[in-house]
Amino acid sequence: MTLSVLIADPWDGYALLDSGGGRKLEQYGDVRLVRPEPQAMWHPSEPDLWDTADTRFEGTDEDDGPGRWSDPVGDFTVPIGPARMICRLGSNHHPGLFPEQRPHWDNAVAALRGYEGAEVLNLFGYTGAASLLLAAAGAKVTHIDASKKAIAWARENQEASGLQDAQVRWICEDASKFVAREVRRGRHYQGILLDPPKFGRGPKNEVWNLFDDLPPLMADVSAITAPDARFVILTAYAIRASALAVGRLMEEVMAPHGGSVEAGELALRERTGRLLPTSMFAVWRP
Ligand SMILES: C[S@@+](CC[C@H](N)C(=O)[O-])C[C@H]1O[C@@H](n2cnc3c(N)ncnc32)[C@H](O)[C@@H]1O
Structure with missing residues (x-):
């Protein structure tokens, strides 16, 4: 067995912008999200950038929530190759x-x-x-x-x-x-x-x-x-x-x-x- 790290690079449609303080700041299509990320035990590298988030999830990082998004955001779409993935914010932190x-x-x-x-x-x-x-x-x-x-x-x-x-x-x-x-x-x-x-x-x-x-x-x-x-x-x-x-x-x-x-x-x-x-x-x- 070989052990490796498989890395997802940003693409035109998704980017991990910054992480730290137990959270991550991501660009999903046109929408900028802050979500819990307990493994981000370091400091954010661009603290000012976090003010540009459209909405933040306040709650746990468990799959079934519970929690809520700070600001309502309608459906948004992330292109990935030939697919267009509709993202939707609900009672957990997964956009889809x-x-x-x-x-x-x-x-x-x-x-x-x-x-x-x-x-x-x-x-x-x-x-x-x-x-x-x-x-x-x-x-x-x-x-x-x-x-x-x-x-x-x-x-x-x-x-x-x-x-x-x-x-x-x-x-x-x-x-x-x-x-x-x-x-x-x-x-x-x-x-x-x-x-x-x-x-x-x-x-x-x-x-x-x-x-x-x-x-x-x-x-x-x-x-x-x-x-x-x-x-x-x-x-x-x-x-x-x-x-x-x-x-x-x-x-x-x-x-x-x-x-x-x-x-x-x-x-x-x-x-x-x-x-x-x-x-x-x-x-x-x-
Ligand atoms: C979101 S994906 C997995 C994502 C990731 N592994 C995680 O845990 O966050 C998990 C999917 O499995 C489905 N699922 C859960 N239990 C299942 C089962 N017994 N049989 C088929 N699908 C199931 C859920 O409906 C969900 O869409």
Whole structure:
């Protein structure tokens, strides 16, 4: 296993402007946000810039909030390659797009280059950025999320992106149940992405607890990985675990497929060049 830092650089649509004091200042499209970021234990490098924020999240950095934005801001859009992601502020601090994942998405698109009609599974797919980028590149994507609201938002993003013809099956379903069923059906995928939360609920109130439920899910993911697969990409946030542990799990379940595993941290590169860690990952490649 190799260990690395996968860095998301700013692009025309998103930038980490500054961080520090337990918060981060970001540009999402036309809107400037301040959000909690407990890992930013240093000082901001441009304190005056923070006065230019349009709105600030006052509350915890937990996925389900609670908290509130200081000033109302209507929907705004972040362009990312061929996709247009609608961002929307609610009762938690997530605007609807995880920019640190961009290197994963670009790598997945690159890995499928030259493969016509690859089947891709996007588990815990949220608002659909990975699904839309891969479908725009020609993959047939199956997108799974337990939240009806997230599925509806992802469909809105498809519409806003003008990607109505891109092949995505949007399915509201529990990720573990769906994959177990795909194992029984003997289905296979050339690419699989998983972005599980620490805790979650399936549509029928099925409990998702990452430490208990990820190992069996990963075993099933291995079983539906096609012999000619190009990637399995796993991201994990806000858990007390090491990238080594996430990488070791990936190595174990993917051993029958050969290949290699890279694990490490995802980080956003600030304008000043400083890196802000966001999450850990493990990637399998043939
Ligand atoms: C926001 S993404 C992941 C982001 C990131 N990993 C985090 O924890 O902040 C998590 C997605 O998983 C979905 N989800 C939670 N439990 C699920 C389950 N059991 N099956 C399928 N999707 C689930 C949520 O609806 C959400 O859209």
